Amino acid sequence: MLNPFFQQGSLTEQGLIQDLINEQLRMYGVEVHYLPRKYLTEKTIIREVIQSSFADAYPIEAYVENFDGYADNTTILSKFGIQQSQELTLTISRERFKTYISPLIKDKSNIKLSTRPKEGDLIYFPLGDRLFEIKFVEHEKPFYQLQKNYVYTLKCELFRYEDEVIDTTIAEIDDLLLGGNLDGLTEDGISTLLGVTQTLTLVGAGVTATATAGIVTSGGIRLITVTNRGGGYTSTPRVGISSAPVGKVTGVATATMISGIVVCTDSANPNAQSVQSVQIINPGAGYTVTPSIKFVGGGGSGAAATATLGDGVVGIITITAGGSGYSTSPTVTFTNQIFLSGVTTVAAAATAVVSSAGTITAIRITNAGVGYSIAPLITIGDPSTSGVGTFSANETVTGSISGVTARVRSWNSTTSVLEVSNVTGAFVIKENIVGSESGASYALRLIDTNPTEDGYSDNANIESQADAIIDFSERNPFGIP
Amino acid sequence: MFEYFYNEILRRTVIAFGTLFNNISIKHINSSNQVVSDLKVPLAYGPTQKFLARLTQSPDLNKAVAMTLPRMSFEFTGLTYDPSRKVTTTQTFTVKSATDGDVTKKAFMPVPYNMQFELSIMSKLNDDALQIIEQILPYFQPSYNLTVELVDEINEKRDIPIVLENVTMQDDYEGDFSTRRVLLYTLRFTAKTFLFGPVTTATKDIIKTSKVSFLAGTDPTNTTRELAFVSTPRAIKNYTGTILTTLANDVTAFDVLIPVDSAASITTNTYLDIGDEEVYVVSKSGNNLTVKRGQDKTTATTHLKGDPVKSITSADNLLIPDGDDFGFSGNIT
Numbered sequence: 154m155l156n157p158f159f160q161q162g163s164l165t166e167q168g169l170i171q172d173l174i175n176e177q178l179r180m181y182g183v184e185v186h187y188l189p190r191k192y193l194t195e196k197t198i199i200r201e202v203i204q205s206s207f208a209d210a211y212p213i214e215a216y217v218e219n220f221d222g223y224a225d226n227t228t229i230l231s232k233f234g235i236q237q238s239q240e241l242t243l244t245i246s247r248e249r250f251k252t253y254i255s256p257l258i259k260d261k262s263n264i265k266l267s268t269r270p271k272e273g274d275l276i277y278f279p280l281g282d283r284l285f286e287i288k289f290v291e292h293e294k295p296f297y298q299l300q301k302n303y304v305y306t307l308k309c310e311l312f313r314y315e316d317e318v319i320d321t322t323i324a325e326i327d328d329l330l331l332g333g334n335l336d337g338l339t340e341d342g343i344s345t346l347l348g349v350t351q352t353l354t355l356v357g358a359g360v361t362a363t364a365t366a367g368i369v370t371s372g373g374i375r376l377i378t379v380t381n382r383g384g385g386y387t388s389t390p391r392v393g394i395s396s397a398p399v400g401k402v403t404g405v406a407t408a409t410m411i412s413g414i415v416v417c418t419d420s421a422n423p424n425a426q427s428v429q430s431v432q433i434i435n436p437g438a439g440y441t442v443t444p445s446i447k448f449v450g451g452g453g454s455g456a457a458a459t460a461t462l463g464d465g466v467v468g469i470i471t472i473t474a475g476g477s478g479y480s481t482s483p484t485v486t487f488t489n490q491i492f493l494s495g496v497t498t499v500a501a502a503a504t505a506v507v508s509s510a511g512t513i514t515a516i517r518i519t520n521a522g523v524g525y526s527i528a529p530l531i532t533i534g535d536p537s538t539s540g541v542g543t544f545s546a547n548e549t550v551t552g553s554i555s556g557v558t559a560r561v562r563s564w565n566s567t568t569s570v571l572e573v574s575n576v577t578g579a580f581v582i583k584e585n586i587v588g589s590e591s592g593a594s595y596a597l598r599l600i601d602t603n604p605t606e607d608g609y610s611d612n613a614n615i616e617s618q619a620d621a622i623i624d625f626s627e628r629n630p631f632g633i634p
Numbered sequence: 635m636f637e638y639f640y641n642e643i644l645r646r647t648v649i650a651f652g653t654l655f656n657n658i659s660i661k662h663i664n665s666s667n668q669v670v671s672d673l674k675v676p677l678a679y680g681p682t683q684k685f686l687a688r689l690t691q692s693p694d695l696n697k698a699v700a701m702t703l704p705r706m707s708f709e710f711t712g713l714t715y716d717p718s719r720k721v722t723t724t725q726t727f728t729v730k731s732a733t734d735g736d737v738t739k740k741a742f743m744p745v746p747y748n749m750q751f752e753l754s755i756m757s758k759l760n761d762d763a764l765q766i767i768e769q770i771l772p773y774f775q776p777s778y779n780l781t782v783e784l785v786d787e788i789n790e791k792r793d794i795p796i797v798l799e800n801v802t803m804q805d806d807y808e809g810d811f812s813t814r815r816v817l818l819y820t821l822r823f824t825a826k827t828f829l830f831g832p833v834t835t836a837t838k839d840i841i842k843t844s845k846v847s848f849l850a851g852t853d854p855t856n857t858t859r860e861l862a863f864v865s866t867p868r869a870i871k872n873y874t875g876t877i878l879t880t881l882a883n884d885v886t887a888f889d890v891l892i893p894v895d896s897a898a899s900i901t902t903n904t905y906l907d908i909g910d911e912e913v914y915v916v917s918k919s920g921n922n923l924t925v926k927r928g929q930d931k932t933t934a935t936t937h938l939k940g941d942p943v944k945s946i947t948s949a950d951n952l953l954i955p956d957g958d959d960f961g962f963s964g965n966i967t
């Protein structure tokens with residue numbers, strides 16, 4: 154016979170117990186965050202969620218049942234690197250979930266089932282800064298006291314991460330994938346990034362290059378005119394110039410090539426090129442007789458050129474600062490041009506050579522001018538793409554040409570290295586990488602798709618070691634030879 | 635046993651095997667058919683030192699997640715002798731040394747061994763594992779050949795067939811909710827490699843002269859040598875880089891009188907190399923040389939004032955590269 158003084162399950166009795174439990178949880182619990190999973194894409198037949206994100210985190214008090222810590226030996230070395238298997242059992246209040254979290258997530262997009270905590274959702278556990286995945290929700294322990302259950306017991310295990318987006322706007326949760334280090338590196342420079350990322354090296358803020366020119370008062374090479382482009386060159390031929398008289402300076406020049414010109418006498422080799430122009434590196438000095446020009450090597454034939462001499466031509470151009478941030482060849486202008494009187498005068502012209510690192514490595518003279526009385530000044534154009542801004546963590550970046558998007562993991566403004574995850578395709582070198590929130594924009598210089606992956610991944614090493622010993626004249630079906 | 639040697643053949647085969655799989659990607663595609671994430675699958679050689687793994691993979695001790703997936707790992711699991719590929723033990727390779735023109739390198743025939751490899755793929759989603767497996771299997775029919783330079787010293791490149799032996803998969807999804815699903819594919823391969831012994835050096839084996847004799851007569855014990863051809867390779871260009879002088883003026887393709895800056899170091903009846911054209915010095919008068927142009931099928935071309943005039947001497951003969959056919963095309967004209 155049950156005690157007649159109790160109603161054995163009236164709403165008020167149940168409410169009292171629930172209140173007492175809530176009170177206890179608030180006193181002895183730990184404030185964890187509950188991260189509901191957003192189900193973005195599901196695969197049918199194989200029945201898996203292949204794309205999910207965690208965009209919200211709700212603080213809730215929970216009692217930790219692991220009062221004596223995690224089990225022993227939860228960190229093991231497997232063939233897939235270090236695996237951790239810490240497990241956590243948490244008790245949360247039913248009422249608190251129902252009245253606090255359920256209404257907040259109920260009408261959000263891509264949330265399945267808002268009425269109860271569910272398997273697959275995440276718990277951020279602040280002690281130890283870890284992310285747990287709910288494996289199982291036990292709802293009947295303790296068993297129907299006063300005909301009702303008051304708590305959920307969440308059985309959790311450390312999350313296995315793949316490419317889920319974790320963007321809760323709570324900094325201590327969002328930086329978990331950086332290993333808690335804002336730049337994804339420990340103080341000793343060991344990578345702590347979690348998950349597969351690509352490393353994009355961007356062109357930092359541009360610096361304008363500077364250069365100075367000399368002057369050759371007599372017998373310098375003014376310009377070299379190509380009289381016959383020739384054909385069939387598979388590499389750039391060397392430009393030979395007759396030497397200057399004893400004690401004087403012999404000129405140096407280089408050829409630029411053009412492809413796509415069909416020379417009837419050469420077999421149709423799509424890689425074959427012809428000489429487009431000859432640019433002067435050093436106009437030489439002291440020539441009394443016009444030197445001859447010869448093209449040596451390169452595999453082709455027929456190219457010919459003539460030189461023109463002049464007095465008062467621009468001499469060797471020395472780069473005083475290579476600048477940075479160049480992606481295309483800037484304009485080169487000559488200023489402070491003071492000419493001799495009573496002679497024919499022509500202004501000089503030159504082009505700049507841009508290296509893959511975005512600096513100016515050389516200035517090549519296309520016409521050294523004639524009649525200068527003093528060396529003119531050289532002005533090199535500003536870098537056309539100068540990066541601006543600071544990428545913010547977790548924002549989406551877009552390639553201006555490819556349209557590929559990715560998510561920022563970390564940004565190092567000193568080295569201009571951007572680590573990105575969730576890349577949707579292949580970025581293109583030289584396009585601008587634009588941040589959606591920060592508005593930061595930088596040109597892309599290098600892409601390294603090899604994942605850094607918290608010290609496990611060794612793809613880059615294996616590839617570079619194999620390059621030295623493997624003959625991939627046959628194509629490597631799995632990689633770049 | 636008898637001497638120290640280490641050709642790194644086993645290590646090279648491990649690297650060669652690994653590189654087959656180091657560029658595999660998986661893609662996640664959403665319902666509107668757009669790629670939402672393109673991941674290159676991390677790969678590593680599984681076995682490592684425990685402290686090193688701990689150091690590089692958990693530098694901060696605390697790791698926020700259990701591990702990241704997908705991952706691939708491979709490991710070398712065993713070696714067996716392969717009698718079917720055995721060749722005679724007495725044969726040797728003899729090749730010219732890559733570094734020293736005066737010596738040859740010699741190695742005996744290798745012993746064939748099969749190396750067993752295991753490639754393991756762990757993923758969070760079966761969809762990922764299927765993408766990886768499907769990118770691997772079609773290339774193994776059932777073998778895929780890799781050309782690996784096994785021994786540097788003798789430039790020995792060998793085709794190493796990598797044979798896919800079997801594929802096993804494990805998908806533990808049943809059971810209570812206290813254990814997680816484990817998705818594991820294991821591919822077993824055999825790499826048919828060759829183990830070479832020590833490479834020795836010999837100085838006497840370089841052929842510097844060849845001789846062909848024609849014998850006449852029907853009596854095999856008493857024949858007469860009618861004719862003998864002796865051929866000694868001679869360099870037709872300069873290899874040493876020795877510059878004797880420079881041209882004092884431009885020279886056309888037809889000039890036989892060549893002005894040089896100083897003819898003092900040039901001797902008559904020798905060969906010179908001017909811009910890869912071989913010329914023969916007939917006589918000299920002051921600083922002018924009378925020469926025969928375009929010797930030994932080199933092409934007479936124009937040369938410029940200041941071009942270097944190089945010598946061709948016996949020192950160049952020694953530097954003729956391996957395999958130079960001296961322009962001989964195989965046709966006698």
